[in-house]
Amino acid sequence: FNCRAFEKLVANSHAGHFYTGRISIDASKGNFTFLINDTRLRFSLDGADGLGKIIYLKNRLFGGISFxxxxFELSELSLDFLRKFSQNFEIGLLHIRVGTDEQLETSLLIIDDLLGSKHAMILEFLPQSEKLVPLPHMEYLEIIPKDSESCHIPISVFLQLLNSQYDLYFSEQCEIIRTSNEWKLGMQIMSANHILSTRMTSFFMKCSTIVECLRDYGISSTAKDGERYGEFEILSIEGPSNDVTVHFRYDRCWIRVVGLAWTGGDSLCSVTMETNLEWQI
Structure with a gap:
């Protein structure tokens, strides 16, 4: 049993099942990193075919691996490289971080390649609506634009995403809800789709907008736990008047507002809307 035969045996072997893996590149340091659980494999990108050598070394280490x-961090990695490097990978959930339109196109092609995997995506920019709305179903979709102080997501886009994505997260830069009717439409979609699964969306609203919306629903600073205001039920109101947590329900949608000041203002409050298969009316 010679060394060449042993090398071939190793290359054809399955490396095993692991919880997490991470693929990233640091072009400034000339390094490519492949993390397997707590084991970090770092490769130099020196030379004209640095990425090609990485593929060669990976293929010598194992023939398959499960996670x-x-x-995936796509910053400097080409589609061709990612396809070759992840060949024979079995992936339960693929997380992709995307920063440009080009990377988004690459990520969608990777998703098409990995039909047996579930997917999650972090968007570090706001794509055009015609690219954002048709995104395939994700386990979660996070939108956190980095290059703009603020951006408006049309309510029509938000509502379509509520219909197509289970878990949605928006950063403080994203302005979405502007009226009580828009907010209620979101609650209605969440309630109607509760039978599909546990679902959640998280975003931010100005205090002044929330106060106006709640007043439109009949809810004010004098509301008490357990009171009903038409279609809305107050579950709890806690905290001082300038830092209130309001937890209320519309049909099968549970809403939590954190950091509310009843006097309004431009400060942002965290808003979470959830449904759960186990919750009953």
Whole structure:
């Protein structure tokens, strides 16, 4: 049993099942990193075919590997490289971080390649609506634009995403809800789709907008736990008047507002809307 035969045996072997993996590149340091659980494999990108050598070394290490979840950071990695490197990977949940339209196109092609995997995506920019709305179903979709102080997401886009994505997260830069009717439409979609699964969306609203919306629903600073205001039920109101947490329900949608000041103002409050298969009216 010679060294060449042993090398071939190793290359054809399955490396095993691991919880997490991460693929990233640091072009400034000339390094490519492949993380397997707590084991970090770092490769130099020196030379004209640095990425090609990485593929060669990976193929010599194992013929296959399984992960519960894998994180791809697409900043400097081409589609061709990612396809070759992840060949024979079994991935339960693929997390992809995307920063440009080009990377978004690459990520969608990777998703098409990994039909047996579930997917999650972090968007570090706001794509055009015609690219954002048709995104395939994700386990979660996070939108956190980095290059703008604020951006408006049309309510029509938000509502379509509520219909197509289970878990949605928006950063403080994203302005979405502007009226009580828009907010209620979101609650109605969440309530109607509760039978599909546990679902959640999280975003931010100005205090002044929330106060106006709640007043339109008949809810004010004098509201008490357990009171009903038409279609809305107050579950709890806690905290001082300038830092209130309001937890209320519309049909099968539970809403939590954190950091509310009843006097309004431009400060932002965290808003979470959830449904759960186990919750009953």
């Amino acid at each position: 519960e979840e894998v994180h």
